[in-house]
Each structure stands twice: as structure tokens, then as C-alpha cells.
Amino acid sequence: MLKKFSGLIKTFFIRRSPLAQPKKVSINQEDYILRSIMDADIKELIALEKDVYFGETPWTKSAFLSEIHSPIHHLYACLIRQKEIVAFIGCRVIGNDTHITNVAVRRDAQNAGLGSYLIDEVEKFAIMNGCITLSLEVRVSNKDAQRLYRRLGFESLSIRRNYYTEDHEDALEMIKRLQEE
Numbered sequence: 626m627l628k629k630f631s632g633l634i635k636t637f638f639i640r641r642s643p644l645a646q647p648k649k650v651s652i653n654q655e656d657y658i659l660r661s662i663m664d665a666d667i668k669e670l671i672a673l674e675k676d677v678y679f680g681e682t683p684w685t686k687s688a689f690l691s692e693i694h695s696p697i698h699h700l701y702a703c704l705i706r707q708k709e710i711v712a713f714i715g716c717r718v719i720g721n722d723t724h725i726t727n728v729a730v731r732r733d734a735q736n737a738g739l740g741s742y743l744i745d746e747v748e749k750f751a752i753m754n755g756c757i758t759l760s761l762e763v764r765v766s767n768k769d770a771q772r773l774y775r776r777l778g779f780e781s782l783s784i785r786r787n788y789y790t791e792d793h794e795d796a797l798e799m800i801k802r803l804q805e806e
């Protein structure tokens with residue numbers, strides 16, 4: 626009960642965000658800018674989604690807008706190289722859990738550590754906000770992403786049947802425990 630109550634307090638009142646200002650970061654000897662996502666980025670984010678999902682766009686403009694303006698505490702961040710967005714991630718804090726809602730890296734920038742870097746940033750954000758777990762869903766067929774998540778300490782939790790509305794594929798729910806409960 627106490628744990629549930631403290632989770633609710635965290636959801637609505639305790640809000641800590643690390644990205645008030647853009648910052649220069651170096652990932653595998655390459656320089657990037659890490660900053661919060663803004664409304665003006667959405668066109669580029671949709672193009673990035675089309676690039677990684679073979680023309681499909683899992684998130685529409687309104688889905689991005691509602692997430693980045695959500696009253697639920699969240700972090701939506703992107704990495705910029707030579708003025709172009711090459712990767713982004715989003716998460717929400719719900720009680721004691723930070724849930725990763727979206728992560729994508731432009732195809733020509735994959736396998737260079739950007740996905741791992743962004744997930745580490747979200748993990749720091751989760752810890753800063755007192756969360757106990759980090760969670761996400763991934764398509765059961767997306768074995769590359771699952772391998773990355775396992776390497777970063779996520780474990781499989783459950784299968785969500787017919788999770789994806791477009792094609793009814795199942796989702797694997799994965800979780801990383803950040804602190805002892």
C-alpha cells in the first residue's frame with residue numbers, strides 16, 4: 626500500500642529531468658548533441674521511423690505530440706549529428722516504473738552504440754526519479770533489439786498476445802530491475 630502510494634506521488638509530483646539544456650556528448654569517438662525533442666522535430670522523427678520500419682510509421686504526428694506534451698512525467702530525447710536527428714528515445718514514469726515507449730536509430734547510424742547510449746540515459750533518468758524498474762515491449766520477431774536489451778540487463782517478463790494493432794503480432798514485455806525491491 627505504502628509502495629503504491631509512493632509510486633503515485635512520484636507519478637504526479639516528483640519530476641526530475643536532466644535535459645533542460647542541449648549537451649554535447651561523445652559516443653564511440655563521434656560527437657553528437659543530446660537534447661529534448663521539440664514539436665519542430667516531429668517531421669524528421671517520422672522520416673526516421675519510415676527509414677527503420679521500411680516505410681511504416683508506428684507513431685503518427687498526433688501520437689508524438691501527445692507524448693511530448695503529456696502531463697505524465699516523461700523524457701523524449703534525440704541525438705543530433707551534423708544537424709540531423711540520427712536517434713531518439715522516449716519514456717514515461719508511471720509509479721515505480723519508467724516505461725520506454727519508443728526507441729529508434731537511423732539505419733546508417735546503427736551498431737555504433739547510440740541505442741545503448743540512449744537506453745543508459747533513460748536508466749539514469751529512471752534512477753533520478755526513484756524508479757525500481759525499467760520496462761518496454763518489443764515485437765517477438767525483433768530479435769536484434771531483444772539481444773541488445775538482454776545485453777543491457779533486461780529480462781523477459783511476459784508475452785502480450787495480439788499487442789500490435791496493425792498486424793496483431795505478440796509483444797515480449799521486458800524489464801530491468803534497477804534496485805532491490
Ligand SMILES: CC(C)(COP(=O)(O)OP(=O)(O)OC[C@H]1O[C@@H](n2cnc3c(N)ncnc32)[C@H](O)[C@@H]1OP(=O)(O)O)[C@@H](O)C(=O)NCCC(=O)NCCS
Binds near residue numbers: 731736763776
Ligand atoms: C534496436 C535499435 C534501437 C538498436 O540501436 P543501435 O544504435 O543499433 O544499438 P547499439 O549500437 O547500441 O547496439 C547494437 C549492437 O551494436 C554493437 N555495437 C555498439 N557499438 C559498437 C561499435 N562501436 N562497433 C561495433 N559494434 C557496436 C552492440 O554491441 C550491439 O550488439 P548486440 O546487438 O550484439 O548487442 C536499432 O537497431 C533500431 O532503431 N531498430 C529499429 C527500430 C526498433 O526495432 N526499435 C526497437 C523497438 S522495441
